[in-house]
Amino acid sequence: xxxxxxxxxxxxxxxxxxxxxxxxxxxxxxxxxxxxxxxxxxxxxxxxxxxxxxxxxxxxxxxxxxxxxxxxxxxxxxxxxxxxxxxxxxxxxxxxxxxxxxxxxxxxxxxxxxxxxxxxxxxxxxxxxxxxxxxxxxxxxxxxxxxxxxxxxxxxxxxxxxxxxxxxxxxxxxxxxxxxxxxxxxxxxxxxxxxxxxxxxxxxxxxxxxxxxxxxxxxxxxxxxxxxxxxxxxxxxxxxxxxxxxxxxxxxxxxxxxxxxxxxxxxxxxxxxxxxxxxxxxxxxxxxxxxxxxxxxxxxxxxxxxxxxxxxxxxxxxxxxxxxxxxxxxxxxxxxxxxxxxxxxxxxxxxxxxxxxxxxxxxxxxxxxxxxxxxxxxxxxxxxxxxxxxxxxxxxxxxxxxxxxxxxxxxxxxxxxxxxxxxxxxxxxxxxxxxxxxxxxxxxxxxxxxxxxxxxxxxxxxxxxxxxxxxxxxxxxxxxxxxxxxxxxxxxxxxxx
RNA sequence: GGGGGUGUAGCUCAGUGGUAGAGCACCUGCCUUUUAAGCAGGGUGUCGAGAGUUCGAUCCUCUCCGCCCCUACCA
Numbered sequence: 197x198x199x200x201x202x203x204x205x206x207x208x209x210x211x212x213x214x215x216x217x218x219x220x221x222x223x224x225x226x227x228x229x230x231x232x233x234x235x236x237x238x239x240x241x242x243x244x245x246x247x248x249x250x251x252x253x254x255x256x257x258x259x260x261x262x263x264x265x266x267x268x269x270x271x272x273x274x275x276x277x278x279x280x281x282x283x284x285x286x287x288x289x290x291x292x293x294x295x296x297x298x299x300x301x302x303x304x305x306x307x308x309x310x311x312x313x314x315x316x317x318x319x320x321x322x323x324x325x326x327x328x329x330x331x332x333x334x335x336x337x338x339x340x341x342x343x344x345x346x347x348x349x350x351x352x353x354x355x356x357x358x359x360x361x362x363x364x365x366x367x368x369x370x371x372x373x374x375x376x377x378x379x380x381x382x383x384x385x386x387x388x389x390x391x392x393x394x395x396x397x398x399x400x401x402x403x404x405x406x407x408x409x410x411x412x413x414x415x416x417x418x419x420x421x422x423x424x425x426x427x428x429x430x431x432x433x434x435x436x437x438x439x440x441x442x443x444x445x446x447x448x449x450x451x452x453x454x455x456x457x458x459x460x461x462x463x464x465x466x467x468x469x470x471x472x473x474x475x476x477x478x479x480x481x482x483x484x485x486x487x488x489x490x491x492x493x494x495x496x497x498x499x500x501x502x503x504x505x506x507x508x509x510x511x512x513x514x515x516x517x518x519x520x521x522x523x524x525x526x527x528x529x530x531x532x533x534x535x536x537x538x539x540x541x542x543x544x545x546x547x548x549x550x551x552x553x554x555x556x557x558x559x560x561x562x563x564x565x566x567x568x569x570x571x572x573x574x575x576x577x578x579x580x581x582x583x584x585x586x587x588x589x590x591x592x593x594x595x596x597x598x599x600x601x602x603x604x605x606x607x608x609x610x611x612x613x614x615x616x617x618x619x620x621x622x623x624x625x626x627x628x629x630x631x632x633x634x635x636x637x638x639x640x641x642x643x644x645x646x647x648x649x650x651x652x653x654x655x656x657x658x659x660x661x662x663x664x665x666x667x668x669x670x671x672x673x674x675x676x677x678x679x680x681x682x683x684x685x686x687x688x689x690x691x692x693x
Numbered sequence: 694g695g696g697g698g699u700g701u702a703g704c705u706c707a708g709u710g711g712u713a714g715a716g717c718a719c720c721u722g723c724c725u726u727u728u729a730a731g732c733a734g735g736g737u738g739u740c741g742a743g744a745g746u747u748c749g750a751u752c753c754u755c756u757c758c759g760c761c762c763c764u765a766c767c768a
Contacts, residue, residue, distance in 0.1 A: 203737045204703055204719055264728075271725035288725060305718075318726045326726095342704035342717050344729050349704085351760045363704085407767065452767045453694095462768080546765090600768095607768055638767075663768060687759065 204339045212335050222335035227310035230257045234280035240315040240323045253315035262307045272301050284324040306336030354684050373492050374668040374680050380491040390441040395430035404428030406638045407450040423449035427466040433649045435468050435657050443467035456676035463664040470655040474597040477611035477658040482511050492671045500604050500670050512573040516561050523564045550634035554579020569602035584624040584640045586612035611660035618650035
């Protein structure tokens with residue numbers, strides 16, 4: 197069901213036919229470049245320093261996509277775009293010869309070409325490659341988006357990201373920054389003695405978080421499997437196995453709603469370090485985030501969607517219960533469930549059914565406090581009820597040794613002293629099962645295999661998870677994680693009539 | 694899931710109950726240092742899809758589809 201060809205496509209295909217009839221192959225296999233556009237420009241700047249304004253460079257070979265062409269009779273200017281940027285080309289009939297010159301002016305925007313020529317500076321001051329030879333490497337059969345406004349239609353930008361990348365250079369910058377962020381994460385963790393590992397994506401049981409999983413089916417084994425919703429439980433097994441410090445940067449999948457901060461598949465960093473605790477994780481997280489801001493942005497203070505965010509040590513720290521208490525004007529450590537339910541009602545919140553003290557505290561926090569945490573802030577001491585894998589706080593058994601890091605009102609990281617008491621862990625899973633029975637469909641499943649592993653002895657461990665997409669969106673000042681995911685999910689086109 | 698917005702040429706967008714426009718792109722011609730090149734000429738379209746109202750619908754009504762924003766659930 198190929199769409200009908202437009203006028204411009206027909207014209208381009210006619211040119212293609214014409215070229216082939218002249219014995220020119222419009223799809224070549226190789227072109228040896230000597231310089232990228234940026235390297236060529238740097239090269240000429242050097243040549244110019246020693247050779248003066250009339251300088252010419254040595255002969256260079258450049259390749260890229262033709263993104264602008266201005267035919268002015270017997271001379272033609274064009275712009276060639278490659279990964280590094282753009283460089284102007286000048287083709288002159290007396291240099292190329294009549295027939296090659298005609299073929300050059302007959303090129304279309306979007307064609308991929310290779311050229312040979314020397315570099316000079318035009319009267320208007322632009323460093324330019326005057327070509328003596330060119331070759332068509334790949335004929336483009338469809339017209340490019342508009343040159344001045346770029347590609348704006350979000351649907352097209354996401355569905356045909358390659359066009360977005362061609363037409364909007366700042367989009368390329370965003371994805372390069374994201375790549376640097378991941379690379380610098382690895383650099384940082386290597387410096388701290390972490391080992392990178394890979395754990396199963398297909399799991400018999402989707403654990404490590406409370407979320408609805410995607411289900412799939414293994415034909416040969418004839419069993420249902422789930423796509424992972426977290427990395428946690430397998431990484432913990434590795435700590436039990438003797439890895440001291442492990443991490444994984446991997447895709448996880450949650451079968452839930454999507455918006456500017458949620459995607460059904462997203463990239464999570466999780467790390468575990470033996471013999472440390474939530475305090476150690478806080479130090480590590482703060483150092484990592486500051487390192488990343490420094491390396492990706494080069495400055496500790498950034499603008500995010502018009503608000504200034506300062507990444508300076510130490511990040512703010514606040515107890516979750518205290519933060520909520522402050523807003524409601526009441527010490528909630530001393531509040532009972534009916535009191536909390538009253539507050540929930542008063543603020544017009546409709547929570548999941550059957551929540552206890554901790555669940556209600558967490559609910560109030562999300563509704564009343566979270567959005568206000570624009571500057572990087574560690575929120576500490578989450579209730580046990582919402583933390584089935586975290587170690588209980590010795591000073592208050594209703595709470596855990598846990599933190600979440602909020603930036604721009606969004607949860608970026610989550611960490612805790614890992615629960616390493618197998619019997620307590622079993623009890624937590626049983627609590628989760630009770631919550632499920634009471635109507636909560638996002639509870640942690642009972643995982644006997646994991647409990648078995650814990651029973652062999654799980655060293656005291658600090659663990660941390662960080663949402664890579666969210667952090668990337670904040671560090672690149674993008675309003676949605678869709679803008680830092682190359683191919684975000686969209687509904688399939690061509691739905692039934 | 695609920696509310697709002699939007700869909701018109703390859704792209705960016707205007708517009709009207711009487712059969713569709715601009716800029717860029719494209720085609721023809723002129724132009725040897727231009728650069729959102731310029732000048733002269735050319736409109737290339739299932740006005741998201743279907744049904745209805747109407748003499749006549751791109752426009753009005755209904756249904757459906759995509760995308761965006763807000764809201765609900767989740768990290």
